[in-house]
Amino acid sequence: MDHKRATIKDIALALKLSPSTVSKALRDHPNIGVTTKERVKKLAEQLHFVPNQTAIRFKQQKSFTLGILIPSMLDHFYVAAVEGFEKFAYDNGYNVLIGQSHESLQREKELLLTMQSNRVDGLIIAISRETVDTTHINEFVQSGTPIVYFMRKPINEEYHCVCSDVYTGSIDAIAFFVSRMHKRIGFINASSYWTTSRDRFLGYRDGLIQHRIPFDKSLVQESDFTQESNFQATRRLMQLDKPPTAILAFKDQVMLDALSCLRRDFATRADSIELIGYGSNPMIQYLERPPLASLKEQPFEIGQKAGLLLLDLVNHPQTGYQPQLVKLPCELQVFSSYKQR
Amino acid sequence: MDHKRATIKDIALALKLSPSTVSKALRDHPNIGVTTKERVKKLAEQLHFVPNQTAIRFKQQKSFTLGILIPSMLDHFYVAAVEGFEKFAYDNGYNVLIGQSHESLQREKELLLTMQSNRVDGLIIAISRETVDTTHINEFVQSGTPIVYFMRKPINEEYHCVCSDVYTGSIDAIAFFVSRMHKRIGFINASSYWTTSRDRFLGYRDGLIQHRIPFDKSLVQESDFTQESNFQATRRLMQLDKPPTAILAFKDQVMLDALSCLRRDFATRADSIELIGYGSNPMIQYLERPPLASLKEQPFEIGQKAGLLLLDLVNHPQTGYQPQLVKLPCELQVFSSYKQR
DNA sequence: TTGTATGCGTTATCAA
DNA sequence: TTGATAACGCATACAA
Numbered sequence: 135m136d137h138k139r140a141t142i143k144d145i146a147l148a149l150k151l152s153p154s155t156v157s158k159a160l161r162d163h164p165n166i167g168v169t170t171k172e173r174v175k176k177l178a179e180q181l182h183f184v185p186n187q188t189a190i191r192f193k194q195q196k197s198f199t200l201g202i203l204i205p206s207m208l209d210h211f212y213v214a215a216v217e218g219f220e221k222f223a224y225d226n227g228y229n230v231l232i233g234q235s236h237e238s239l240q241r242e243k244e245l246l247l248t249m250q251s252n253r254v255d256g257l258i259i260a261i262s263r264e265t266v267d268t269t270h271i272n273e274f275v276q277s278g279t280p281i282v283y284f285m286r287k288p289i290n291e292e293y294h295c296v297c298s299d300v301y302t303g304s305i306d307a308i309a310f311f312v313s314r315m316h317k318r319i320g321f322i323n324a325s326s327y328w329t330t331s332r333d334r335f336l337g338y339r340d341g342l343i344q345h346r347i348p349f350d351k352s353l354v355q356e357s358d359f360t361q362e363s364n365f366q367a368t369r370r371l372m373q374l375d376k377p378p379t380a381i382l383a384f385k386d387q388v389m390l391d392a393l394s395c396l397r398r399d400f401a402t403r404a405d406s407i408e409l410i411g412y413g414s415n416p417m418i419q420y421l422e423r424p425p426l427a428s429l430k431e432q433p434f435e436i437g438q439k440a441g442l443l444l445l446d447l448v449n450h451p452q453t454g455y456q457p458q459l460v461k462l463p464c465e466l467q468v469f470s471s472y473k474q475r
Numbered sequence: 476m477d478h479k480r481a482t483i484k485d486i487a488l489a490l491k492l493s494p495s496t497v498s499k500a501l502r503d504h505p506n507i508g509v510t511t512k513e514r515v516k517k518l519a520e521q522l523h524f525v526p527n528q529t530a531i532r533f534k535q536q537k538s539f540t541l542g543i544l545i546p547s548m549l550d551h552f553y554v555a556a557v558e559g560f561e562k563f564a565y566d567n568g569y570n571v572l573i574g575q576s577h578e579s580l581q582r583e584k585e586l587l588l589t590m591q592s593n594r595v596d597g598l599i600i601a602i603s604r605e606t607v608d609t610t611h612i613n614e615f616v617q618s619g620t621p622i623v624y625f626m627r628k629p630i631n632e633e634y635h636c637v638c639s640d641v642y643t644g645s646i647d648a649i650a651f652f653v654s655r656m657h658k659r660i661g662f663i664n665a666s667s668y669w670t671t672s673r674d675r676f677l678g679y680r681d682g683l684i685q686h687r688i689p690f691d692k693s694l695v696q697e698s699d700f701t702q703e704s705n706f707q708a709t710r711r712l713m714q715l716d717k718p719p720t721a722i723l724a725f726k727d728q729v730m731l732d733a734l735s736c737l738r739r740d741f742a743t744r745a746d747s748i749e750l751i752g753y754g755s756n757p758m759i760q761y762l763e764r765p766p767l768a769s770l771k772e773q774p775f776e777i778g779q780k781a782g783l784l785l786l787d788l789v790n791h792p793q794t795g796y797q798p799q800l801v802k803l804p805c806e807l808q809v810f811s812s813y814k815q816r
Numbered sequence: 817t818t819g820t821a822t823g824c825g826t827t828a829t830c831a832a
Numbered sequence: 833t834t835g836a837t838a839a840c841g842c843a844t845a846c847a848a
Contacts, residue, residue: 139618141825152835157827167833182618187592189825192533193840207554216548220575229593232573234561251528252570277480277523390761397763417758420731422738482841493819498843506817530841534824 140181149173160185191253199229200444201249201257202437205237205286211385211413211433212260215284218437219258226445228255237359239264246274254279256444258296258437260286263358266327280447284440287329294447296440296460300330300412303429303464304337304382305344307410310427310466311380312345314408319347320371320378321354322364322388331384334412338382353378357388364391365399372400380408380426386415389425414467424469432462481522490514501526532594540570541785542590542598543778544583546627547575552726552754552774553601556625559778560599567786569596578700580605587615595620597785599637599778601627604699607668621788625781628670635788637781637801641671641753644770644805645678645723646685648751651768651807652721653686655749660688661712661719662695663705663729672725675753679723694719698729705732713741721749721767727756730766755808765810773803 142160146153151170159166159174160183177183191197200223204212216232223230231254233245242262249257259271259281268288275281275293283295311319321338324331335354342349352374355367368391371378383389389411396404409425418424439460483501487494492511500507500515501524518524532538541564545553557573564571572595574586583603590598600612600622609629616622616634624636652660662679665672676695683690693715696708709732712719724730730752737745750766759765780801 142827143825153825154827154836155834157825158834161827165833170833182614184588184591184618186594186825188529188532188538188594189840190827191529192824192842193826193828195840197529207548207557208551210549213548213554217575229572229589231570234558247525248570250525253527253529273523277525394761417761420735420758420762422763483843484841494841495820495843496818498841499818502843508817511817527841530824531843533826533840534842534844536824 139186140178140183141186142183144181145174145177145183148177197229197253197255198227199231199252199254200441200448201231201233201252201254203233203235203242203245203249203257203259205260205262206234207232209387210415211285211431214433215260215437215440218434218439219441220437221434222438222441222445226441228445235262237263243270246270250274250277250279256280256282256448258282258284258440258444260284261288261328263325278451280444280451282440282444282447284436285330286325289327289329289332292457294443294458295329296436296443296462297330298412298429298431298436299461299463300429301333301337301340303412303466304334305341306464306466307382307427307429308338308341308345310410310468311382311408312341312347314380314426316378316380316408317347318350318376318378318380319353320381322357322367322371322381322383322392323354324357324359324384326356334382334384357384359385359387361391364388365395368392368395369399372396372403377403379406380410383409383411386411386413386418386428389428390415390418393425410466412464418469427466427468429464430467431464435462480527481519481524482527483524485522486515486518486524490518538570538594538596539568540572540593540595541782541789542572542574542593542595544574544576544586544590544598544600546578546601546603548573550728551756552626552772555774556601556778556781559775559780560782561778562775563779563782563786567782569786576603578604584611587611591615591618591620597789598622599625599781599785601625602629602669604666619792621785621792623781623785623788625777626671627666630668630670630673633798635784635799636670637777637784637803638671639753639770639772639777640802640804641770642674642678642681644753644807645675646682647805647807648723648768648770649679649682649686651751651809652723652749653682653688655721655767657719657721657749658688659691659717659719659721660694661722663698663708663712663722663724663733664695665698665700665725667697675725698725700726700728702732705729706736709733709736710740713737713744718744720747721751724750724752727752727754727759727769730769731756731759734766751807753805759810768807768809770805771808772805776803 142153142156146156156174159171202219207213220230235242239262285297287295323335339349355370357363357367383392389409396407410427412429414428414430483494483497487497497515500512543560548554561571576583580603626638628636664676680690696711698704698708724733730750737748751768753770755769755771
């Protein structure tokens with residue numbers, strides 16, 4: 135057990151070379167002799183030499199690490215986004231530092247500090263539910279580390295962002311509902327501080343307008359994603375004088391809870407209510423009577439795209455002034471049991 | 476925009492102190508004057524000073540980072556384990572580096588190198604499906620970094636491991652099946668290179684013995700977790716001359732696929748087959764006709780416990796000789812629709 | 817109570 | 833083609 139790891143120095147000493155020569159040899163620097171390179175590499179392998187990233191980072195004043203801040207890994211959507219981001223990062227020689235806010239502003243602030251402390255070269259972030267004020271994020275950016283928002287962008291910030299084109303998604307959903315003769319369409323939305331909520335809403339509203347359906351404020355309810363909140367929103371809709379015959383939900387998790395609520399509390403009417411959510415949660419395939427449809431998003435691609443944009447900012451800090459807004463399309467995916475109706 | 480981050484030197488210079496004094500003041504070292512501390516801390520805040528972990532790691536020859544290697548974050552079980560591990564790590568001042576093997580041995584080897592290169596202070600690992608030979612892991616340990624296996628431990632290695640007590644779990648499952656009059660009980664297992672597969676099997680076999688049910692080799696099938704493989708294993712069981720009336724599955728995902736397969740390909744018999752899986756996947760609550768039961772595991776606690784064990788090894792390298800084996804109990808959770816039968 | 821000197825592993829610059 | 837030197841930011845042993 136060689137408890138002390140081999141360093142460049144060790145190799146240099148053993149081979150009677152200088153550390154700088156060894157360093158260059160290991161990295162195939164052009165002006166090092168072929169034989170020297172061979173000797174160095176051979177010994178390096180024998181000694182199980184592994185370059186010390188810790189030292190390289192320090193020396194280069196660059197962490198080769200990108201950060202990603204998400205609400206929770208228990209949400210399949212964000213896991214997929216992490217996957218895409220990670221793949222992009224690894225392909226470009228970067229590590230990834232993951233942080234979960236668990237929807238807590240306090241935690242988000244702490245994590246931002248951790249990211250700074252670790253000197254991440256850049257960060258992508260989906261803000262927490264509690265994030266109304268964005269001073270802490272602005273300070274982070276001020277300190278020189280570029281960020282890219284993804285999915286959840288503060289509504290009062292103009293900044294780089296990659297997200298789903300939920301506006302068009304909502305338009306499509308409404309059109310599909312209308313084609314199935316629905317005229318009263320409920321909508322369960324999320325935090326009004328996110329552009330992604332606003333865009334969903336605008337699509338919902340404009341979709342109604344396109345089909346000459348009057349907009350009714352009471353048909354729009356807000357939920358915070360907890361099961362209880364999803365249930366309550368559903369109940370509020372169903373207890374209206376003129377309840378909806380169809381519901382568009384902010385995301386599949388909300389839709390599934392709405393479905394549970396309907397079947398439990400409104401059993402007689404449950405089967406006549408049609409539902410569309412966002413996300414295409416893979417578990418839906420296991421339901422015997424799945425909801426009507428889901429707007430399939432592209433979380434993996436969103437993670438990748440956000441990484442691409444971020445790396446560009448990392449390498450060309452001056453491009454930071456013109457905020458980029460990337461929207462990836464959603465696709466309405468109708469579940470099989472409804473297709474042939 | 477202060478593009479260059481403040482360092483201890485900057486503070487020292489501005490306050491006409493030495494860097495070492497500032498360093499000590501910031502960390503509340505006892506022999507620094509109160510007024511000095513105040514001056515230092517005040518300026519540090521004004522300059523938005525954030526200690527450079529990159530430098531600290533380098534200086535201390537310690538990364539304050541723990542690694543975790545899992546098959547995939549798309550598996551809810553491992554996400555929960557990461558959560559537990561992460562919480563423990565953060566509470567103890569450590570960062571976490573996550574790697575996903577995606578069941579590839581090649582990727583696992585690469586990730587092990589990345590972990591070494593990042594000088595993680597310790598690592599917990601659930602090996603990939605392809606990991607039969609464990610030379611790469613042993614070399615990793617040889618190089619001086621402690622590891623703890625969790626869930627998936629190579630069958631030919633005696634080493635620290637934290638996992639579910641699946642042996643007792645299988646015993647309980649069989650007992651429950653027997654209480655419901657089943658006599659032919661199928662079993663879909665996973666890689667025979669994992670102790671967790673062997674233990675499940677031993678529990679299955681011993682459970683049968685306890686109830687004087689003859690063991691039948693053909694009732695045990697293996698799957699690799701892909702949907703197709705899960706389907707095939709189910710079909711092999713159902714196509715036996717004397718098919719099972721109940722099936723124990725390696726994990727809930729396998730059980731759900733088995734359920735799909737039964738309902739699709741063996742519709743007439745599907746409802747008479749009872750299923751038990753491992754894991755208590757939260758999505759099961761959304762099924763209208765859920766399977767019989769699931770052995771609820773404790774992935775969060777397993778992650779925490781593995782972290783605890785690992786940190787002990789990190790801090791007391793000499794304790795490494797007596798392999799610790801920790802098993803956390805599983806609890807048979809019967810789904811509601813069956814409870815009153 | 818504060819300051820000085822040193823070194824962690826690596827690489828870039830410049831000299832030989 | 834190779835080598836010497838300095839530097840990155842911080843913590844520590846020791847000196848004042």
